[in-house]
Amino acid sequence: MSGENALGSDHRTRQARVGDELRRDTRDRLLKAAEQEFAAHGYAAATVTRLAAAARVSVQTLYSAWGSKRALLRGYMERALPGGLSSPEEASERFTAEMAPAQRLVELADLVAEVAGRASLGWRLYRDAAAVDPRIAEDWNELQLLRHRLIDQIISAIPEGALTAGLTRKAAIDTAWAIASPESYELLVSRLGYTLDEFRGWLRQALLRALLA
Structure with missing residues (x-):
């Protein structure tokens, strides 16, 4: 039995x-x-x-x-993000404590470009859908704040003495968040025709010049 x-x-x-x-x-x-x-x-x-x-x-x-349909959009975006901006914990594995400030910013630029290649359609969809659906607007805001928390974690490890004179750590985090953004990708790649490699190079230079002494 x-x-x-x-x-x-x-x-x-x-x-x-x-x-x-x-x-x-x-x-x-x-x-x-x-x-x-x-x-x-x-x-x-x-x-x-x-x-x-x-x-x-x-x-x-x-x-x-x-x-x-909204959950499908969220699922599509979450599939595009793993390995990059899906969570501060996951992405932080790419940024060691010993990493030099300049290398840390170069790695951030590479990470953002890598994710942008997969998530650009999702970014546009969220932006456009947020204008007509309040619940998607909440999702989009949550994703943007998640990106800010990730950049906070990455930039906070840079010693204040390595930052541009007069730039506070908070301002450095906000500046990096604005530069390494879906909006920058949209302007340069979608509108001006930058290749992904050109966008990556621009991101590297923009972050280095804006943040480091």
């Missing part, structure tokens, strides 16, 4: 694993469909009907998997 129970338990475990894999696959297909739909139509004009059709699922399945 105990053997039968064990076999039944193992069967249910396999079923649970298969169910988990199917749910992950569904969420992943919806994320990919969202990226295409948002890029083609923007957030406001994107429809859950087209999103579901592109992912080959029902609208009901879309809501079961994600809950809302």
Whole structure:
């Protein structure tokens, strides 16, 4: 009898694993469909009907998997951010205590450029959607403040004596936050046609000149 129970338990475990894999696959297909739909139509004009059709699922399945179009946008952005600006704890692994101030700023520029290459569409979507959806405006503000906390953590490790004369640490953090921003990427890359490498080089020089003595 105990053997039968064990076999039944193992069967249910396999079923649970298969169910988990199917749910992950569904969420992943919806994320990919969202990226295409948002890029083609923007957030406001994107429809859950087209999103579901592109992912080959029902609208009901879309809501079961994600809950809302807004949650899909957040999921898309979170996928773009890991390895970079997803959390101060994760990104801080790239910045050791022994890192020289100039190298710290160069690494920050590289990090921002690296993330911008993946997240630029999400940044534009959030900015545009925030103008019409108060809840997305809250999400966008949260992401911006998260970026500020990360830069605070990175810049606070630079000794005040290494900063430009008269520049307080708070001003240095705010300055870095403004320079290494989605808005800078939008202006230089999307509007003026900078390549990602050119944007990275500009970021490095702008941060070094603005912050260090």
